[in-house]
Amino acid sequence: MNLNVIILAAGLGTRMKSDIPKVLHPLCGTPMIQYVIDTVKKLRPEEIVTVINKDHKPLKELLKDKTSIAIQKKALGTADALRTGIRTIKKRAPILVINGDTPLVRLETLKRFIKLHRAEQSPISILSFITEAPSSYGRIIRDKAGDVIAIREQIDATPEERKIKEVNSGIYIIEPEALELLRFIKKNIKKGEYFLTDIVSIGVRRGLKVRAYPVAEEEDLLGINTRKELSIASAIMRKRINEGFMLEGVTIINPENTYIEKDVRIGRDTVIYPGVHIEGKSVIGDRCIIYQNVRISNSIIGNLVVIKDSSVIEESVIKDGSQIGPFAHLRPGTCIEKNVKIGNFVEVKKSSIGEGTKAMHLTYIGDAEIGRNVNVGAGTITCNYDGFKKYKTIIEDDVFIGSDTQLVAPVRIKQGAYIGAGSTITKDVPEHSLALSRTPQRHIPEWAKKHRQKAKKG
Ligand code: UD1
Ligand code: CA
DSSP states (O other): OOOEEEEEOOOOOGGGOOSSOGGGSEETTEEHHHHHHHHHHTTOOSEEEEEEETTOHHHHHHHTTTSEEEEESSOOOHHHHHHHHHHHOOSOOOEEEEETTOTTOOHHHHHHHHHHHHHHTOSEEEEEEEOSOGGGSOEEEEOTTSOEEEEEOGGGOOHHHHTOOEEEEEEEEEOGGGGGGGGGOOEETTTTEEOTTHHHHHHHHTTOOEEEEOOSOHHHHOOOOSHHHHHHHHHHHHHHHHHHHHHTTOEESOGGGOEEOTTOEEOTTOEEOTTOEEETTOEEOTTOEEOTTOEEESOEEOSSOEEOSSOEEESEEEOTTOEEOSSOEEOTTEEEOTTOEEEEEEEEESOEEOTTOEEEEEEEEESEEEOTTOEEOTTOEEEOBOSSOBOOEEEOTTOEEOSSOEEESSEEEOTTOEEOTTOEEOSOBOTTOEEOOSOOOOOOTTHHHHHHHHHHHO
16 A cells, blocks of 8 residues: 555653553553554555654564664654654655554554545545543644644643544544644643644644544544553453454353453354453364363363363363363463363473373372373372472373372383372382382271370379
């Protein structure tokens, strides 16, 4: 498209009261500026330039290979930022200016705006919107005939002007011939900044036609300046993401209370209970049930998997038909094969668990390779760490591990072996044998009776 895009993102974000650049604050897990970039990229412009502050290194890092970068030396206002951005542009074309703190804007909205701009051929067009809470936006000032004559910021507006509900979204299209007006913008005395919005009155005074198009909802054009606005915008984004999943056949019992990030994939007929967080590049298959308060992060989950309440799944793989939880924790590097059961208060780290294996209660499995159809008894612990190094535990197919067993790694339990409950296993166990390591039980006859009698006498 014959269009350049300049994203303004060099502001200090003072109102966020944050050490992180404002536009890096995430909405549903993704930095707000990433949404803006993704949307404007779809317009296929000639060039995209993002104006940033030199101290915002993590922002520079994020933009690498995504857009050109222009460094605004000092945050001297939106007009100064635009001037900085223009210097980086190579090809003469109309410029779409957009604030980096407006992540909700949809492609269709921008397209509609561009179309109107082109139809009217005005040198400056503003995308405006109507709001009941205009105080953090510049008001669109129109004359009696309805023509735009200025944008007035809150600090400069008269009480009458403050009542105006049509406001500036911070999205403009400026034709190249109007850009020279930027140099006539004077510093706003109250704020000490050069306001891009002043280009409107300057242009109008010189006889240029300026148009404002209130063609989108506030839901699309919300600017984020404070944490409160961040939470409002996040709720809107969350709603959009969740509605997208529901349209694709995912049941979300309470979408307002379900937090799914935008790059997640979920299959049909999966049911998601309230309080669930699904993060990063997680993929969930068909017909799964994810019960309440589960967090899944960057994990791959097959079909027909059930994850019961309050479990945490991080960077793990769970294959078809397995059941996890309640209160289970799968830590990074875990691979659960098909039809496995991982139960209450079981923690698994960097381990593979073979098909049909069960670890139902109160167990720690770390750095282990466990085969098929193994029974891991309640309270089993792999002792994988000696204070310096980690060691592996290998449990072969069809092994039975009695409750309260400690497996002191490195150790291998060979196929079909049995471990008696309460054992501390320090040596490899041969296949099909029974391993026992506990002090033999003895009985002292009548001891209890005498003990009680003694206690009674005092
Ligand atoms: C701005 C507009 C306001 C509009 C609103 C829409 C001005 C003066 N006001 O107000 O009319 O209704 O956006 O959301 O333009 N930035 C820089 N360099 C700077 C200052 C700001 O790059 O020196 C960037 C910021 O990072 C931000 C954008 O410009 O992404 C807008 O700045 P911000 O301070 O948020 O302006 P608003 O007060 O919201
Ligand atoms: Ca803003």
